Amino acid sequence: MRPIHSRRLAGWVLALGLIDVEAKAAPPAPQGKDSQAEVYGNEAEARAQFQAGVAHFDKQEYRDALEAFRRSLWHKKNRNTMGYIASCLKQVGQFDDALDQYEEMRREFPRMPAKTEATVAAEMAELSGLVGTLAVTGDAPAGALLFIDDRLRGKLPLEKPLRVSAGSRAIRVQKEGFAPLRTTVEVKAGQESVAELVAKSRKGLLVVSEKHNWVLRVELDGKDVGVTPWQGLVDAGEHKVRLHGFMGVEALAACEATATAAKDGARVASSVTAASVRPYEETRLVLGAEERDASLRVESTPAGATVTIDARVVGKAPWEGRLPLGEHVIEVSAGGFVSETRTVRLERRKQRELSVSLADRLAEERAARNRKIGVGLGYGVGVAGLGVFAVAGGMALDKVNELEARCPNKQCTSREERDQEAAASLGTAATIGLVVGGLGAAAGTAVLLLTRPESGERGGGPSVSAGVGLGGFEVKGRF
Structure with missing residues (x-):
C-alpha cells in the first residue's frame, strides 16, 4: 500500500521529536508506581535502536524503522517508541495493528501530555475509518491457525470478530496434517465482514491402534491400508475398521508386543468397529484384538x-x-x-x-395341524370306546349281580333268561368298547410318536405318556 503523508503525520513526528529532545535533556525518571517507563534491558541499547529507527523513518524506510523501534521497545518501554511503531504500521498499511498499538499506548501511559493525547486521538479517529471486523465461519477447524495476508492473526475459533484493515484480504486457515483452506474477502470500513470457508476435500485424520500395542493389519471399509499404529486422511463420515493378523503362541501367552507384523502363528482379530470421522478433526480408535485360531x-x-x-x-x-x-x-x-x-x-x-x-414353515404348520387332527381322532375314538366299555360293562355287571340274586342255584324262569341275554349283549358291547378304546388310544399314540418333530434342536414338541393302574387306563399328553 502507498505510504500515507499528511500534515497530521508531520505533526505527530514533530511532537515525538520534541518529547524525545526533552527526554535527552532530562535526567532518567525514577522507577516506581508513577513511572512511565519500564526497563527490560540495556537502556543504552534501547536508545541506540530508537535512534536507528528514527533514521530509517526519516528516509521513509518504514519497515526497517518498525523493526528497530520494536527492538528498542523490548529493552525499554517508552511512549515515544510506541508512537513511532504505530506511525510505521500506519505507513505500511497495517491500520488494524496501528490502532491496536495506540490503544496499548493509552493503557500503558494514561497520563500523556495534552498535545500528545490530542495527536493520538486524531490518529485513532482516522484509523477507525480505515478498519472493519472479520468473522470466520463454515469449515473452520478448531485449533487451526488463521493467516490474513500471510500474517498470523490467531487460532480458531475466534473469541470475537477480528479487527482487520479495510480492503481485499487473503484468508488462509492451516492445521497440521491437513490441506490449507483459502478464501478472499472484501473487508469494508466500519462493518463486519464474514469469511465463509468451504473445504474442497472434506477429510479427517483417523488414528488406529491396538490396545496391547500388537502390530496387526488394519482393514478399513474392507480394504487393507497398513499396520498398527496407523493414521491417514479419510473422507468424513462413518467407516468400518477391523484388525487382523497373526501372533506367535509364546508372545500371545505373554501378551507381548512384537516390533513387526507376524506372518504365521495364532490368528488374532478384533471385531468390526464403526469410526465416525469429522472433517479437519482427529479421530482416535483403539481396538482390542483376541485369539481367533x-x-x-x-x-x-x-x-x-x-x-x-x-x-x-x-x-x-x-x-x-x-x-x-x-x-x-x-x-x-x-x-x-x-x-x-x-x-x-x-x-x-x-x-x-x-x-x-x-423346515418349510407351511409344511410344518400343515403337518402339525394334521398331527393334532390324527392324534385327536385317535384319542377321541379311544375315549369314546372306553366310555362305551365303562357304561356297558357297568350295566352288564349290574344285570349279572341281579340275576344271581333272582336265580338261586342258577334256576331261572323264561323272564330271567331274557335278562341273561341282555346282560350278555351288554358284556359284548363293553368288550367291543374296550377293544375300540384300546385301538383308538394306540392309533393316537402311534400318530403322535411317528409324526413328532425331530427332537433336540427346535425345543419341545408334542409329548404323551400312558399307563395302566388300579381303576383304569390313563393317558396324558401335551400338544
Missing part, C-alpha cells in the same frame, strides 16, 4: 440362509470364518422357513462344520 463353516438347506452369530449377522450360508475360542450361538434363518438355533464350542486350531436343514 478356530474356524466355523455353516451350510444350510435351503442355501443362502442368513447366518447370525452371537446376535450379529455375519453373512449368507455357506459361510466360513474365524471366531474367538469358546461357545457361540448360531442362528440360521430364511424367509418361509422355521429358524434354527444351535450352540457350538470352538477349540483352538480346530474347524467345526455345522449343517442346518430348515
